[in-house]
Ligand SMILES: Nc1ncnc2c1ncn2[C@@H]1O[C@H](COP(=O)(O)OP(=O)(O)O)[C@@H](O)[C@H]1O
């Protein structure tokens with residue numbers, strides 16, 4: 091584990107009313123690390139991400155970001171929401187949506203255009219700068235949301251099942267684009283998914299949550315070489331071994347027992 | 350048939366209906382006291398605009414309508430933003446507004462007359478009072494119905510209060526506000542006419558009522574034609590604004 | 604609930620204090636005086652008579668206008684060519700403010716119920732026509748295909764498929780028109796017609812009885828609210844809550 095973690099869950103409890111969703115959740119994410127969180131539906135993955143992002147306050151315990159407790163959302167932590175169509179401004183073009191983040195950051199007007207162009211190029215949307223979200227496919231909208239998040243120059247990207255609503259082909263290309271972005275920006279990534287293969291394919295580490303209340307059930311390091319490849323990585327014996335382990339864990343925790 | 354042919358045919362229907370009206374008038378199936386021939390209406394329109402003060406009346410009605418509507422729109426959007434973006438304010442104020450909404454705005458005309466007399470200020474007050482409802486209620490709804498995900502985006506981006514209003518809430522409420530403005534414009538025209546009738550203010554309302562008292566049916570129809578024209582133009586203007594401001598809505602996956 | 608009542612209570616209290624501090628006036632009256640005027644008018648039957656006059660005109664005009672609008676709406680909604688032919692005619696007629704018709708009707712019909720009913724009817728045609736047309740046109744195409752697969756006759760199709768599918772939205776139009784009918788009736792009374800609640804407000808104002816004038820205004824508000832509430836209730840009963848929400852959009 092990296093000596094100085096960027097994000098640290100320290101014995102976090104979170105309750106909605108008297109429904110305990112997270113119980114004494116503790117784990118850390120190192121700088122530049124890609125950590126994927128998996129677990130059965132309703133186990134608290136989204137809640138954990140929102141606590142880490144400062145959107146909800148923990149009931150007990152704390153999340154530390156770069157050593158300081160998180161009390162509110164911060165601009166250097168960007169969130170990629172799963173429901174991209176709701177997270178974009180429908181009345182702004184692609185360029186305008188990226189611009190929103192720059193306006194929030196106080197980037198001077200004259201320097202915005204250049205940044206917007208660079209960011210749209212990075213996610214392959216340069217040709218669509220003047221299109222509205224309603225004129226884009228789901229994959230393009232999610233790329234646009236990622237571009238807006240990158241405009242925040244985030245130290246950490248929090249992604250909540252970002253590719254869950256996309257078709258298989260689009261999902262794979264976005265996975266590879268995301269890995270390339272992570273490599274180029276060295277951003278730390280907290281990635282929630284329910285797709286076990288996606289977790290292994292992307293992650294340096296995979297954390298499996300168990301439900302009622304949400305807590306760590308399994309932690310696996312993924313020692314697969316980078317850059318990863320959609321065909322060869324997924325065929326390697328280590329990938330299959332991890333997949334098997336993770337599958338057994340999820341299967342057991344869905345039944346409610348310990349693995 | 351092509352769209353153009355349909356258009357031509359449908360305009361021919363308008364012409365035919367006017368011709369039918371002329372025929373009915375010519376045969377005196379309906380007394381000319383009630384139904385003037387189209388030619389007489391046209392003549393009354395020309396005469397009124399060129400040699401009488403029909404043009405001034407037109408301007409009077411338009412300015413009453415726009416004055417009251419503009420005041421109501423500004424106040425309605427501002428109040429709607431305040432009330433709509435606060436849950437607490439909504440809980441306290443919205444039920445009262447819902448209760449007051451079905452009240453016919455014209456019912457306050459006598460009250461306004463008692464307060465302000467038969468003055469243009471009275472008309473302005475009544476028109477503004479009547480046309481604020483659609484705008485206010487639409488704006489409250491628009492500001493309250495903001496997508497929760499966008500509220501989170503605001504928080505993550507750390508937008509200032511002013512940035513939130515200008516960049517997120519206001520554009521998000523714009524479709525509702527525009528719908529309210531359109532309705533408000535209709536209401537303001539109606540109330541302008543009523544106020545002019547009652548208070549004898551310079552305007553088409555006064556013109557048509559005086560013409561009715563004198564049984565000058567051609568003059569009545571000339572006034573009504575102009576009132577219809579105001580309605581058509583006002584609606585078309587709002588439609589233009591709407592289609593410009595809501596361009597992002599009409600476009601779809603291409 | 605408490606929150607809902609706080610504002611009206613505060614306003615009434617403020618009006619009471621303000622009006623009393625102001626002293627006797629020709630244009631305002633404290634709420635307590637308004638309430639006693641309201642009771643007075645209820646007791647001597649003048650309010651009941653005026654309410655009846657207004658409602659007769661409102662309902663009469665609503666029945667005629669809504670019936671006409673409904674028939675036209677169904678026709679235009681199901682016969683696309685007719686709709687296209689009449690489009691500019693309707694677009695030219697619809698924006699004419701209903702009150703502009705007052706002088707025409709006044710010359711032709713004179714004062715009284717007929718004048719008011721005619722104008723209310725003119726105002727009520729449009730919401731019914733437009734919304735019925737949209738409702739009929741908006742019937743799920745799949746349902747029309749079902750009707751064709753079942754080889755229903757046009758009449759059967761209208762009765763069994765189109766009408767039930769379009770009915771919830773048509774009822775919303777009716778609710779809208781009902782609200783309009785009351786507003787227009789009162790407006791015509793205030794503007795020209797010497798009868799009903801609107802005329803009651805006018806005469807009380809001219810008689811320098813602000814308490815009575817405001818009592819009439821409050822009563823009109825109550826009638827309007829009750830009218831609307833009854834229709835909302837009927838709509839929920841007939842079509843369920845979901846239909847109301849769906850169609851109100
Ligand atoms: N705002 C909320 N209020 C009450 N309960 C909530 C709220 N958000 C989530 N929950 C509950 O918390 C549990 C975990 O939800 P979530 O974190 O969304 O799970 P996951 O993302 O793993 O599917 C679920 O049982 C859900 O019903």
Ligand SMILES: [Mg+2]
Nearest residue numbers: 135136137251
């Ligand atoms: Mg989730």
